[in-house]
Amino acid sequence: MKNSTTLSQSRIGGNGRKQNLYKNVEAQFKKAAEVMGLEKDIAEILATTNNEIIVHFPVKMDDGHVKIFTGYRVQHNNILGPYKGGLRYHPEVEIDEVRALATWMTWKAAINRIPYGGAKGGIHIDPSEYSTAELERITRRFTFALGNNIGPEYDIPAPDVNTNGQIMAWILDTYLTTVPPNERHRCIHVVTGKPIESGGSLGRDKATGQGVVFTLEKWADDKGVDLSGASFMVQGFGNVGSWTARLLCAKGAKMVAVEDVTGCLYAGEGIDIESLLSHVRETGGVKGFSAAAVDHEMFMTTPADIFIPAAMENQITGETAGLLQVRLVAEGANGPTTPEGDAVLADRGIDIIPDILCNSGGVIVSYFEWLQNKRSESWDLEEVDSKLKKKICTAYDNVKQTARQYETDMRTAAYIVALSYLETVYKERGIYP
Ligand code: NAD
Numbered sequence: 040m041k042n043s044t045t046l047s048q049s050r051i052g053g054n055g056r057k058q059n060l061y062k063n064v065e066a067q068f069k070k071a072a073e074v075m076g077l078e079k080d081i082a083e084i085l086a087t088t089n090n091e092i093i094v095h096f097p098v099k100m101d102d103g104h105v106k107i108f109t110g111y112r113v114q115h116n117n118i119l120g121p122y123k124g125g126l127r128y129h130p131e132v133e134i135d136e137v138r139a140l141a142t143w144m145t146w147k148a149a150i151n152r153i154p155y156g157g158a159k160g161g162i163h164i165d166p167s168e169y170s171t172a173e174l175e176r177i178t179r180r181f182t183f184a185l186g187n188n189i190g191p192e193y194d195i196p197a198p199d200v201n202t203n204g205q206i207m208a209w210i211l212d213t214y215l216t217t218v219p220p221n222e223r224h225r226c227i228h229v230v231t232g233k234p235i236e237s238g239g240s241l242g243r244d245k246a247t248g249q250g251v252v253f254t255l256e257k258w259a260d261d262k263g264v265d266l267s268g269a270s271f272m273v274q275g276f277g278n279v280g281s282w283t284a285r286l287l288c289a290k291g292a293k294m295v296a297v298e299d300v301t302g303c304l305y306a307g308e309g310i311d312i313e314s315l316l317s318h319v320r321e322t323g324g325v326k327g328f329s330a331a332a333v334d335h336e337m338f339m340t341t342p343a344d345i346f347i348p349a350a351m352e353n354q355i356t357g358e359t360a361g362l363l364q365v366r367l368v369a370e371g372a373n374g375p376t377t378p379e380g381d382a383v384l385a386d387r388g389i390d391i392i393p394d395i396l397c398n399s400g401g402v403i404v405s406y407f408e409w410l411q412n413k414r415s416e417s418w419d420l421e422e423v424d425s426k427l428k429k430k431i432c433t434a435y436d437n438v439k440q441t442a443r444q445y446e447t448d449m450r451t452a453a454y455i456v457a458l459s460y461l462e463t464v465y466k467e468r469g470i471y472p
Contacts, residue, residue: 064139075455092185121156123144127162132163175209196229305331355380360376360389369392423459
């Protein structure tokens with residue numbers, strides 16, 4: 040039986056994804072480096088990825104035939120600490136996408152002063168075409184193929200699109216078989232985003248959405264917006280989108296439109312999140328839920344206070360940014376806005392909370408999970424949430440203050456916060472030899 044996982048394909052509004060994601064990173068980086076006057080040698084180092092690993096590996100399918108898969112792990116930079124970043128299972132995973140996502144991880148860790156470097160990986164695969172048993176074998180064989188390129192003090196994967204706690208548990212179990220028995224208990228922090236019983240942290244599941252909501256609260260305070268009366272729309276109803284929606288609704292906001300890979304819904308009076316979640320669990324997507332079905336263009340033109348892209352990249356482009364009827368774009372997804380989309384949003388006076396700040400709650404709580412594993416501790420949810428809030432709100436304040444200081448936009452300011460920190464560390468440590 041094939042897997043019922045909702046496949047995050049770019050069927051809806053996905054044409055923009057074809058734009059090379061790494062070119063977007065380069066454009067954002069170049070702009071920030073110029074505005075802040077980043078030292079040229081350090082700019083060259085940071086514009087380059089350290090390691091790019093591509094593995095081809097065989098897996099036996101349920102019907103007995105063998106199929107070859109391609110997996111990636113890109114390690115961008117590790118001056119601040121071990122490489123850290125998610126694994127994505129998607130048919131459009133390719134080297135430039137993984138490079139871009141790995142680079143953003145370096146900036147996210149630096150903005151939040153977390154001792155991690157940036158990495159990302161994935162398998163070029165459509166997970167809906169495989170049974171659960173096949174996905175387990177693919178995951179285990181990929182882990183084996185990566186070998187010592189991952190490790191609890193070297194490179195630590197986590198969930199991303201179409202991967203979850205179960206997949207992390209398979210990676211953990213496979214990795215531990217490669218470690219001598221007397222060292223296994225010291226290595227469970229080789230992945231984060233694990234199920235709680237297998238060493239995961241309370242609050243990791245919702246962490247990215249929770250971080251989005253903490254940054255939204257900061258924005259709302261700044262702008263005098265009452266979130267309890269606010270309306271919002273979400274693109275992507277997976278981990279990030281659904282948690283953000285749940286937490287915002289708990290604050291009294293209403294979700295007026297939602298889109299996932301199966302379709303789009305609209306309801307001016309608000310969509311009931313818990314009923315929609317049950318529907319998605321049963322059917323694999325939002326399609327067929329009791330709200331008006333609309334097309335992608337109608338979704339994009341929904342009047343709302345806040346738009347939360349939480350699906351794939353390159354969704355807000357030079358063309359589509361003109362459709363939005365919102366005050367704020369809070370980037371739950373990585374890279375949802377192209378540089379051309381940024382320019383249109385700026386012209387139209389639409390605010391942005393940039394991805395490397397907005398969705399960094401995931402890596403922050405991954406860091407907390409890693410620390411708990413290393414110390415054999417388990418923190419309660421209040422402790423995790425309050426530490427997350429403190430970290431991400433401090434980062435938000437730094438970015439806002441930097442935007443003011445350099446008279447620049449929030450994305451460029453977020454880059455400047457990250458790059459200044461990395462520049463300082465490079466200057467202190469120097470370049471070996
Ligand atoms: P997920 O697989 O749990 O959910 C993805 C959702 O997006 C699904 O609802 C899917 O149907 C929808 N989708 C995919 N393509 C779409 C399209 N073209 N149009 C509309 N909907 C589409 O993934 P996730 O973990 O929630 O990740 C979503 C985004 O958030 C990604 O950009 C990811 O890199 C980023 N992110 C995730 C985390 C995390 O902790 N999971 C952390 C930081 C950033």
